[in-house]
Amino acid sequence: MSRSDEHEQEFLAAYDPRAFPPFAVTVDVVLLTVREGRLCVLLVERDTHPFRGGLALPGGFVQADEDLDTAAVERLENETGVRRDVAHVEQLGAFGDPHRDPRMRVVSVAYLVFAPDLPAPRPGSRVRSVQWVPVEDVDAARLAFDHDAVLAAGVERARAKLEYSPVATAFCGEEFTVAELRHVYEAVWGVPLDPRNFHRKTTGTPGFLVPVGSPAPVGPGGGRPAALYRRGSAALLHPAMLRPQRED
């Protein structure tokens, strides 16, 4: 069938089943967190064909009557134990290479999730393990399907998003210190930031941080107690938090 007939296909489709090539649709979740100063992603070790023994992003098939966003949040809550209200969830994009799944034609809609540090959930059925892996340590060649590309897109989106939106706070708990927020930026961007300039910028950007009042407990090494903050109401940061320029 020629490509230029596709409009015709559409209009005949209600009568001609061949006009609707059958697809399966899945959601895959790039769940990122910061643990011990490193940006980590949640991966599951597969125990069945295909890619048995390989690592994969959590995910699964979208049900016939299920919205895409709903499907992603369901996978998140049921497979990883992360509640939707503590995490930031956004769609990352669709991945649909015809041969990304050896079994059949599958289009995967990837979601990007930022969550505070959480205990690793226990493995679901037919999965060997569930683990947090620092993104720098992920062996892209061992990832199932095209999940290396999905992960790379998620990390790149995360790095860009920290610049102009306040989503970095989604990696922290409800209340957090400026230093904790700085550790998030340092882990995601992979660069050290000046604590003093960072403090001035974050507390000076309108709507980014709201002081809570009470101070945080003092850390193990002593030092002045830090003030606690909650996320403010701004959806966009003005001025933005700019990444240090690479000097090539």
Added chain:
Amino acid sequence: MSRSDEHEQEFLAAYDPRAFPPFAVTVDVVLLTVREGRLCVLLVERDTHPFRGGLALPGGFVQADEDLDTAAVERLENETGVRRDVAHVEQLGAFGDPHRDPRMRVVSVAYLVFAPDLPAPRPGSRVRSVQWVPVEDVDAARLAFDHDAVLAAGVERARAKLEYSPVATAFCGEEFTVAELRHVYEAVWGVPLDPRNFHRKTTGTPGFLVPVGSPAPVGPGGGRPAALYRRGSAALLHPAMLRPQRED
């Protein structure tokens, strides 16, 4: 079937067809251009069920062996006559509300395309008309499916993308003047910009513009001939072209 069984579904899927709810997958193209100083989108008037008489984005079903990006470019070239090499094409996202198409379950992968001003293509078969419509004049309620949301996402993405990437040049021809580029920014953002500051910023941003040498022909109103530029090699703009802040 319970949601927590979805991993099980995946692994049984090769043997149990019920685990793969059937979907149709389409691509829809948000093709934007600037005509007469206004940001315009290409819409087709439908001549068949569903949404007969309604306006829709060009698009169609993805074939069984067809990559998503390829499908989008095919629709672009065959339905709108825009060649891939003169346009900027990027994926916008997946839209998959269970009831977005009354016929069956369809997930649409939307693509965003920026192209120079072109003659409106002639209608394809079974389409009443193909027309450029200024986005400000689009009656969202008349759009078929969820194309109002797709269009809104595309316009918002376009506005943001002009800030930090050189894609605005995709709205111009191969060679263009600074004033033409400024008209693109003004049309997409919907705000007037200072010609003098705009000139200094664009020509001063490394990798954005490359001078061609020869000047452009003088316009109808006379005036000094403008220099011609081509797009430079930068993928990202440093410093960015910032939108004027809204003062609410």
Added chain:
DNA sequence: CGAATAGTGTCTCTCAGACAATATTGC
């Protein structure tokens, strides 16, 4: 020359980055 458009220079204000100095804690 005057109108129109292109392009440069200058000033001010904001803000990023470097880093000194001060504040508050535990030991």
Added chain:
DNA sequence: GCAATATTGTCTGAGAGACACTATTCG
């Protein structure tokens, strides 16, 4: 007091926005 962390202040340079001014064309 000393070490450690938090927070504020100060200086410098880049860059954004306002706008005067110069350059080049047509009629």
